[in-house]
Amino acid sequence: MEGLHEIHRGHRPRLELVSVLQRTDLFEGLDHRHLEELAARGRRKHFVAEQAVFFEGERAEGLYVVLRGRIKVFKLSPKGREQTLKIMGPGEPVGEVAVLSGEPYPASAEALETSEAVYIPRQAFLDLVAREPEVAMRLLAALSARLRFFASLIEDLSLRDVSQRLAAHLLSLASAGDSEQIVDLEVTKTQLSAAVGTVPETLSRAFSQLARAGAVETQGRRVHIKDRTLLERAAQVK
Amino acid sequence: MEGLHEIHRGHRPRLELVSVLQRTDLFEGLDHRHLEELAARGRRKHFVAEQAVFFEGERAEGLYVVLRGRIKVFKLSPKGREQTLKIMGPGEPVGEVAVLSGEPYPASAEALETSEAVYIPRQAFLDLVAREPEVAMRLLAALSARLRFFASLIEDLSLRDVSQRLAAHLLSLASAGDSEQIVDLEVTKTQLSAAVGTVPETLSRAFSQLARAGAVETQGRRVHIKDRTLLERAAQVK
DNA sequence: ACCCCACCTTGACCAAAGTCAAGTGCTGTA
DNA sequence: TACAGCACTTGACTTTGGTCAAGGTGGGGT
Numbered sequence: 001m002e003g004l005h006e007i008h009r010g011h012r013p014r015l016e017l018v019s020v021l022q023r024t025d026l027f028e029g030l031d032h033r034h035l036e037e038l039a040a041r042g043r044r045k046h047f048v049a050e051q052a053v054f055f056e057g058e059r060a061e062g063l064y065v066v067l068r069g070r071i072k073v074f075k076l077s078p079k080g081r082e083q084t085l086k087i088m089g090p091g092e093p094v095g096e097v098a099v100l101s102g103e104p105y106p107a108s109a110e111a112l113e114t115s116e117a118v119y120i121p122r123q124a125f126l127d128l129v130a131r132e133p134e135v136a137m138r139l140l141a142a143l144s145a146r147l148r149f150f151a152s153l154i155e156d157l158s159l160r161d162v163s164q165r166l167a168a169h170l171l172s173l174a175s176a177g178d179s180e181q182i183v184d185l186e187v188t189k190t191q192l193s194a195a196v197g198t199v200p201e202t203l204s205r206a207f208s209q210l211a212r213a214g215a216v217e218t219q220g221r222r223v224h225i226k227d228r229t230l231l232e233r234a235a236q237v238k
Numbered sequence: 239m240e241g242l243h244e245i246h247r248g249h250r251p252r253l254e255l256v257s258v259l260q261r262t263d264l265f266e267g268l269d270h271r272h273l274e275e276l277a278a279r280g281r282r283k284h285f286v287a288e289q290a291v292f293f294e295g296e297r298a299e300g301l302y303v304v305l306r307g308r309i310k311v312f313k314l315s316p317k318g319r320e321q322t323l324k325i326m327g328p329g330e331p332v333g334e335v336a337v338l339s340g341e342p343y344p345a346s347a348e349a350l351e352t353s354e355a356v357y358i359p360r361q362a363f364l365d366l367v368a369r370e371p372e373v374a375m376r377l378l379a380a381l382s383a384r385l386r387f388f389a390s391l392i393e394d395l396s397l398r399d400v401s402q403r404l405a406a407h408l409l410s411l412a413s414a415g416d417s418e419q420i421v422d423l424e425v426t427k428t429q430l431s432a433a434v435g436t437v438p439e440t441l442s443r444a445f446s447q448l449a450r451a452g453a454v455e456t457q458g459r460r461v462h463i464k465d466r467t468l469l470e471r472a473a474q475v476k
Numbered sequence: 477a478c479c480c481c482a483c484c485t486t487g488a489c490c491a492a493a494g495t496c497a498a499g500t501g502c503t504g505t506a
Numbered sequence: 507t508a509c510a511g512c513a514c515t516t517g518a519c520t521t522t523g524g525t526c527a528a529g530g531t532g533g534g535g536t
């Protein structure tokens with residue numbers, strides 16, 4: 001029994017780690033040798049809902065790659081208000097900016113729900129990036145996408161009001177075509193308020209404003225988009 | 239004469255380009271062969287104050303590396319208000335995110351003053367990044383730094399008021415040590431207002447508020463920091 | 477089925493900041 | 507030197523949105 005456990009703890013999990021790493025934006029299709037090494041040096045971590053992953057200002061000893069669930073990256077104001085930067089889902093890396101620049105984490109992160117991630121120690125990651133240009137290219141793509149996202153968040157916060165931001169957010173959740181459809185917010189409205197940069201009360205008013213205009217109707221987390229054109233107009237000029 | 243001109247246009251400038259590329263964050267210390275190729279495929283461009291470099295939404299055919307002067311990257315609201323994302327100085331790349339992701343420029347850019355840049359066509363850059371891991375690493379460092387900057391801009395816009403943002407901005411311009419010192423804004427106050435995410439009127443009031451508190455005194459673009467501790471307090475909790 | 481608690485909504489209020497308008501001062505130019 | 511134009515400031519006003527307080531609602535657990 002003793003021996004069997006050894007094998008299970010030391011070996012089976014590692015093979016399994018390789019297979020989950022392969023389903024990751026950063027590492028899929030990567031040379032098996034590299035995956036093996038990552039698996040050997042990385043660790044699988046489990047988080048329950050609301051559990052902290054790391055805190056802003058902490059030294060970054062490694063990064064996480066989400067396997068299951070969602071991890072919210074956010075900033076806190078002294079008064080306790082929160083601004084969500086981004087919610088990361090399966091396949092996405094969290095904390096890689098801090099690891100790359102060698103500085104402390106620039107924001108905090110916590111699990112939104114039961115989640116799993118691979119933890120990769122700083123040096124293991126840096127070794128891989130330096131040795132494997134393909135990983136560097138994927139990272140560049142990931143960081144570029146994030147910069148784009150941040151730039152548009154900055155634009156929203158600075159130049160658009162809450163209803164416009166909400167309308168734009170709903171449109172980004174909506175599928176391309178249909179004028180009328182039902183979208184799932186995937187988070188509570190309180191969490192949504194932190195993502196669009198406001199408080200629950202104001203978000204609620206923005207929703208009822210859009211509802212009064214006839215653009216949407218809400219039932220809990222489900223939002224019925226009644227008139228996409230109207231919603232598009234609410235997101236823009238005004 | 240004809241021949242001389244040929245040489246001057248076709249060759250001298252290229253040698254010169256190599257030498258300026260060497261003074262660039264992204265390319266310094268790079269293999270001479272690569273620099274030659276960049277120089278062959280790139281072009282030097284000159285901008286006068288307020289001249290557009292590119293517009294948001296335009297297809298990104300290449301990127302720029304600032305040699306001299308400053309280039310402002312910004313977003314415009316439908317109503318004409320502007321949010322500065324970042325002002326880029328000598329050595330820094332502009333537009334590389336669009337080139338990397340193959341999507342349109344996510345923001346507009348224009349010269350703040352007489353400026354010079356190297357224009358590098360998309361494919362020349364991608365070739366180099368793919369072939370030269372060192373360039374990819376530098377890019378990762380640059381993008382990481384920018385993400386960090388953006389994250390803190392998002393935090394500021396969402397969670398702090400204008401005086402706090404102004405105080406923080408002044409502190410970032412100030413040198414580390416001294417409690418009392420004079421800093422140069424390096425831009426007009428109107429431009430500063432776009433950088434901290436407000437309008438000139440509000441910025442002006444924020445300045446007089448800080449002045450009333452005894453933290454600073456302003457004389458045009460020169461700001462006399464009279465009490466750094468006071469300024470730090472104004473930047474924070476409040 | 478009931479109850480509890482967290483989430484959400486609404487109203488009243490207030491503070492922050494954008495807009496509009498007027499006026500001052502500085503600078504570069506004719 | 508005088509003028510034009512721009513940057514900046516200040517005041518009055520309005521709008522937006524955050525805060526506080528009070529209910530309503532709904533889903534999960536016992």
